[in-house]
Amino acid sequence: MTSKARSPEIRAYSGPAGGWGSAKSVAEITLKEHVAFRGPGLLSTQNKPEGYMCVSCAWAKPAKPHPLEFCENGAKATAWEVTSRRADRAFFDKHPLHELETWEDHDLEEQGRLTHPMRWDPATDRYVPVAWADAFEEIGRELRGLDPHQVDFYTSGRASLETSYMYQLFARMYGSNNMPDSSNMCHESSSVALPESIGASVGTAVLSDFQNTDCIFYIAQNVGTSSPRLLHDLQDAVDRGVKIVTFNLLRERGLERFVNPQSPSQMLTGKETKISSEYYQVKNGGDIAALFGVCKALIEADDALKGSGKSSVAGDDGKPKDPDNAAMVAFAASILAADKKHVLDHDFIREHTTGFEEFAEAARGHQWEELERVSGLSRSQMTQAADTYAKSDAVMMVYGMGLTQQLMGVQNVHMVCNLALLRGNIGKSGANICAVRGHSNVQGQRTVGITEKPGLAPLDKLSELYGFEPPRWTGRSTVETCEAIMRGQSRAFISLGGNFLRAVPDTAAMEDGWRKLHLSVQIATKLNRSHVVHGEIAYLLPCLGRIELDEQMTGPQAVSIESSIAHIHGSRGKTKPASPELLSEPAIVAGLAKATLGETKVPWDAWVGDYAQIRDAIERTYPETFKDFNKRLFTPGGFVRPLPARERKWVTKSGKANFLTPEKLFPEFSISQGADILHLTTLRSNDQFNTTIYGYSDRFRGVEGTRKILFVNPEDIVRLGFEDGDRVDVTTAIDANNLRKVTAFRIVPYDIPKGCCGAYYPEANPLFPLAHHDPKSKTPSYKLLPVRLSRSIEISHDSPAG
Structure with missing residues (x-):
């Protein structure tokens, strides 16, 4: 279908x-x-x-x-x-899995909510109903027969703090640290870089910073499709006179102008709020160069004001080294005219940081011509951004996956921190760093122990509380799990939500490996690709959604969620469950744990009957973070997770915040040379969320009825010999021995820098080699891939997917 x-x-x-x-x-x-x-x-x-x-x-x-x-x-x-549609027994009776494999992603999920626990029947190639007790018993038996090193416990990011805590405890008591999660695919670069720079695992901003800031640097995040409620905070800031300086590859409508649907006057008059006061379109992969340009302008203007002799303003003879340095002198003069005695916060740098001189020398040493070429911005643009920054007292750094999902994602985040540190914009009201996460509670699951890195989990405390010896070996991240699946080293995959096969790179090779799994268990609300491609034994376990009433032994239950800015909130379901056969996520995790582990010190049944007891257990495990957890659960605005960096206490090896200097401006590719190379980024439409496709409309970009689109600069279209509307095949321009291709994508002219192109995620995922990731965070480089185009010979029937 x-x-x-x-x-x-x-x-x-x-x-x-x-x-x-x-x-x-x-x-x-x-x-x-x-x-x-x-x-x-x-x-x-x-x-x-x-x-x-x-x-x-x-x-x-x-x-x-x-x-x-x-x-x-x-x-x-x-x-x-909460759709009224149902993927029930009758649906699975009618459709074998080999047929469902041919369906589009949208159509699988569009069948509606799953209603019964199901087991794949190899004789009929259909999912057939199974009793919950029988499902738990067989899954437990299969897991007991496997080496824990062979089993992966995946989380998609939507599970509550309560479920995530239970899930990581189950995995560790089983003996596995293989806990890949969706954070590995999005903000792992932040989770690596921020601790190195400022000693915090997440951003330091809180919601009140938006009310107290006087400038926001908004970097590589599309607010209009990824987090539209943030537009209210941006609009309020603009109304107070706050300048928003945007660095982004594409012109995105949410970063340009906004009409608040909740404002009758705006809706009736059409009055728009201009969001970005300055908008700089950075070339794909040019973020380090752009931020270095801003930092260079700041440092050299500061040198000029101090008369240090270290700037490039003048040589030993007192004459300008560069005739264009009149711009730098003018910039420095404008700082003085704004009643600013210096550009950098030297007191903060001296007291709170290390590595400044090395970073400053690197910034001075970069030539403007090189920064312009790599970033796609002019010197005057980078200097203008620096001028705005220097004249602001409290600046927020807001960024998203456009920075983290790159080969140099960790260093991109280092550069954001460097820019903030230059003027002490961490640890004060109205400033701070805001890493905008994509999925609800993807950050929170890490807070309560979902991690493959044993050093990040309180293993000794877990051992003390529950009387077992946790595994101490390093588990598999998402990329490493994919490698293990491809090699046949992963024998079982337990998935707490998500659509793993569509979210990961190297789609074709991953599906081949997926079919070799011995056991796959999918805890889900709706049908997706990861459920219909299967291994030897496959279970589909339907759960309650967060919006549904969760009635347990002690009555209706609430759960907790951590937001992007580390505010922890309570959540109560409000609607009738889609089926009486559904179990809650905590009940499913408990059922699996009991069937697999046997008798333990964990009160699984008591926890399922009363989620407040799980929160008490979380508080015992993390007493500082979750003090008085149950009492504060429904605090208006949430209660804020404590972070030492917010108080300028730096939990780093140096004891201070660290300026960390990238070694290069742009990653090196093995065979990415040539005038025909374009650098591809993946995008969301405004009719999707992650791998969930609600429909085939991208209103802001003017696309209706298809997702097989390639957005290209108009001059590149002409230069490469194509026309608007041509169908092209897109091929990776790395790994010449194993090329990857997607076919019959329609070219659409778009306001994107020359040399760059964009396509929708996950349709473009087959292009990305698994090895194409940041070396430290292992985050796939979905925002930067060299590709070539060729005229397609495939006939397109103009279906919504093509």
């Missing part, structure tokens, strides 16, 4: 983010999922203090919420989850 065929349309969209386009989209999704009558009531409690946390993005619930505290994408996620 494929979605109803339609002719793709490419037409410019002139509207803002939000506005009537957003309102129309919300109405359409509630009608499509048959929730038009109960949808508005549910949405009125979304992200409210006593309501449920959105199941899509990870933005915080404010203490004083808006009347409607949801965005277009959040409404889609809710409608998608």
